[in-house]
Amino acid sequence: MRKHFLSFIIIVLFLGCTNQQNSKNCNVQLTVVSYGGGTYHQSHIDAFINPYKLYTGFKVNPIVWNAEYGKLKSMIQSRNVTWDVVEVTDAILKRGIKEGLFEKLSVFPDTSTFISGTASYYAVGNVYWGTVLAYNKKKYNNNVPSSWKDFWDVTNFPGRRALYDNPRGNLEFALLADGVSKDSLYPLDVERAFNKLDEIKPYIRAWWNDGTEPVQKILNNSIDISSAWSGRIFALGSSNKTIGYTWNDGALELDWWAVPKYSKEKIIASRFIAFASMPENMAKQAEMIGYGPVNELAFKYVNDSIKKHLPTYPLNWNKTFVINSDWWAKNEKVVLEKWLKWKSE
Amino acid sequence: MKSFLVKYIPFIFITIFFLFPIFIWIGNTLLESGNDYSLILFYWKPFRNTFYISILTSIFSVFLSYPIAFVWWSAKSKLLKIIISIGIFTPVTFGLLTRNYAWIGLLSDENLIKILSLNFEFLNDLLYTTKIVIIVMVYLFIPLSYFILIQGFQGINKTTIDAAISMGAEPSEILVKVIFPQTRRQVIIALFFIFSNSIGFYVTPKMLGGGKIDLVGNIIERYLILLGDFKSASIISLYLLIATIPLLLVAIINMLKIRT
Numbered sequence: 001m002r003k004h005f006l007s008f009i010i011i012v013l014f015l016g017c018t019n020q021q022n023s024k025n026c027n028v029q030l031t032v033v034s035y036g037g038g039t040y041h042q043s044h045i046d047a048f049i050n051p052y053k054l055y056t057g058f059k060v061n062p063i064v065w066n067a068e069y070g071k072l073k074s075m076i077q078s079r080n081v082t083w084d085v086v087e088v089t090d091a092i093l094k095r096g097i098k099e100g101l102f103e104k105l106s107v108f109p110d111t112s113t114f115i116s117g118t119a120s121y122y123a124v125g126n127v128y129w130g131t132v133l134a135y136n137k138k139k140y141n142n143n144v145p146s147s148w149k150d151f152w153d154v155t156n157f158p159g160r161r162a163l164y165d166n167p168r169g170n171l172e173f174a175l176l177a178d179g180v181s182k183d184s185l186y187p188l189d190v191e192r193a194f195n196k197l198d199e200i201k202p203y204i205r206a207w208w209n210d211g212t213e214p215v216q217k218i219l220n221n222s223i224d225i226s227s228a229w230s231g232r233i234f235a236l237g238s239s240n241k242t243i244g245y246t247w248n249d250g251a252l253e254l255d256w257w258a259v260p261k262y263s264k265e266k267i268i269a270s271r272f273i274a275f276a277s278m279p280e281n282m283a284k285q286a287e288m289i290g291y292g293p294v295n296e297l298a299f300k301y302v303n304d305s306i307k308k309h310l311p312t313y314p315l316n317w318n319k320t321f322v323i324n325s326d327w328w329a330k331n332e333k334v335v336l337e338k339w340l341k342w343k344s345e
Numbered sequence: 346m347k348s349f350l351v352k353y354i355p356f357i358f359i360t361i362f363f364l365f366p367i368f369i370w371i372g373n374t375l376l377e378s379g380n381d382y383s384l385i386l387f388y389w390k391p392f393r394n395t396f397y398i399s400i401l402t403s404i405f406s407v408f409l410s411y412p413i414a415f416v417w418w419s420a421k422s423k424l425l426k427i428i429i430s431i432g433i434f435t436p437v438t439f440g441l442l443t444r445n446y447a448w449i450g451l452l453s454d455e456n457l458i459k460i461l462s463l464n465f466e467f468l469n470d471l472l473y474t475t476k477i478v479i480i481v482m483v484y485l486f487i488p489l490s491y492f493i494l495i496q497g498f499q500g501i502n503k504t505t506i507d508a509a510i511s512m513g514a515e516p517s518e519i520l521v522k523v524i525f526p527q528t529r530r531q532v533i534i535a536l537f538f539i540f541s542n543s544i545g546f547y548v549t550p551k552m553l554g555g556g557k558i559d560l561v562g563n564i565i566e567r568y569l570i571l572l573g574d575f576k577s578a579s580i581i582s583l584y585l586l587i588a589t590i591p592l593l594l595v596a597i598i599n600m601l602k603i604r605t
Contacts (some may be wrong), residue, residue, distance in 0.1 A: 067571065068570045068571070069570065069571060069572060069573040070568075070569045070570040070571070070572065070573040070574075070575070070578075071570060071574070073573040073575075074573075099573075143477070165556045166571075175420075204557070205473055205555060206473050206555030207555060207556030207557065207558060208556070209551075209556065220453065222472075223451055280493070332572070333572055333574065336567065336571070336572065337387070340388070340391075340559060340564055340567060341387060341388060341390075343557065343559055344390040344391050344394065344557075344559050345390065
């Protein structure tokens with residue numbers, strides 16, 4: 001605890017705009033890009049960005065992106081980088097490091113209490129988030145779907161379906177529905193997965209691209225059962241009587257904070273990341289969005305009632321699997337091309 | 346010297362800021378090694394769908410906006426002219442996204458459809474199908490087609506109509522034999538123009554098609570934005586550019602005022 005308090009003081013004192021000597025630093029504008037919008041972005045704003053603005057006096061510009069890798073790449077290629085901190089998923093981080101898109105961090109938070117494998121020279125992990133099976137509770141009140149086998153079972157669980165418009169995640173769900181066990185998912189049998197997907201394709205009413213879509217569509221009765229990002233459902237709060245979801249067969253992914261190459265505020269970006277990695281701040285974020293912070297020390301600060309909803313809670317963690325980003329970093333292009341062709345068949 | 350500049354400034358501007366970049370892009374793409382030109386075969390279904398949807402869009406847009414342009418031109422009351430103009434162009438000011446969302450909302454909103462006493466099931470089932478994508482694209486292109494067509498109508502020589510009436514022609518005959526031929530050029534321009542514009546569309550098919558209708562624009566978007574694979578995106582775009590060459594020829598022929 002003392003270690004953290006000390007680093008906290010150092011960050012505040014040496015960066016503060018409130019310090020008169022550092023008044024020229026007040027022209028700093030940091031652009032922080034979160035992955036996905038809606039309630040998730042709000043959790044970043046309330047837990048990290050506003051507190052950071054308060055303590056340092058810097059201007060922070062919080063925006064969102066939806067994994068527009070091409071946009072990031074062209075920004076860096078043209079040396080005109082307007083983003084300072086970017087939240088990336090594991091697969092994008094790996095691809096980006098290979099293509100030289102990220103800066104090594106200048107300031108390193110204390111990552112000794114981080115879950116193993118969630119910190120590197122280029123990036124620091126933020127949360128484990130999950131894609132889960134979500135459904136309209138009112139429609140399935142007698143017969144609750146609890147696995148992807150149920151999603152594929154259109155006789156016993158009839159309804160309008162939706163899935164994420166990307167093979168990542170869906171191929172794994174198809175294999176799980178086809179009887180493959182979670183431990184033997186990778187390397188993915190792509191043929192088998194696409195054959196299984198052929199079965200459910202006629203019943204898919206829509207493919208969603210944005211995190212708010214499945215939640216909105218179930219709420220306004222366009223879709224009955226779908227995959228969805230768990231945090232968006234969690235953020236609806238206790239007033240949510242419509243959407244149910246299960247951690248069973250859920251797909252977990254790790255999100256990282258990284259700094260794009262040629263960012264104009266590299267050092268301050270690193271410091272923001274260090275700030276966002278502090279356990280108290282991560283706990284605050286977890287309470288709002290229900291994602292699993294990678295800083296295990298953060299669990300101490302999370303409210304008990306919320307702990308059981310986090311994907312990193314042992315009972316939930318055992319029901320889920322983690323998407324293998326190495327396999328996806330290697331195969332993403334070929335599989336995505338196959339996916340695009342398959343969707344038009 | 347001054348009149349030369351004034352006459353040709355738009356042309357020079359377009360050459361520098363539009364034609365040059367396009368030629369640079371085409372040159373860069375063609376000169377790259379390792380280009381996979383077979384992408385058009387790999388994605389032949391999206392290409393085919395794009396072609397069909399664009400043709401239908403252009404035909405229906407022109408077909409539906411022709412009567413509106415005709416009424417506007419033949420209207421004697423200035424009020425009617427104003428009402429038509431406002432009615433056609435106000436939706437355009439709302440923007441593409443708003444109008445797309447409006448259609449989605451219209452087809453999903455039970456209460457609204459009940460008020461209009463239409464069949465909800467029928468409309469709700471239309472959503473996320475190819476039919477509705479075509480309907481909305483036609484809706485989006487009617488203003489453009491109308492704008493092109495009224496240029497044609499304004500070029501009609503009124504004396505030819507007076508002559509036809511004095512020779513005892515029926516109204517339907519006048520329409521077919523006097524008015525159609527004089528607006529034919531603009532009809533052709535409108536058809537080709539809308540076709541070339543709609544082959545690049547990706548927002549409307551994505552939203553109204555529920556991600557199930559993938560046109561060439563959607564494929565390019567995935568390569569460009571999701572993968573950052575600028576090479577493949579360029580190649581597919583080149584194929585689209587080739588598809589706009591007929592429009593270029595039509596435009597040049599009309600500019601040179603070749604009689605066809």
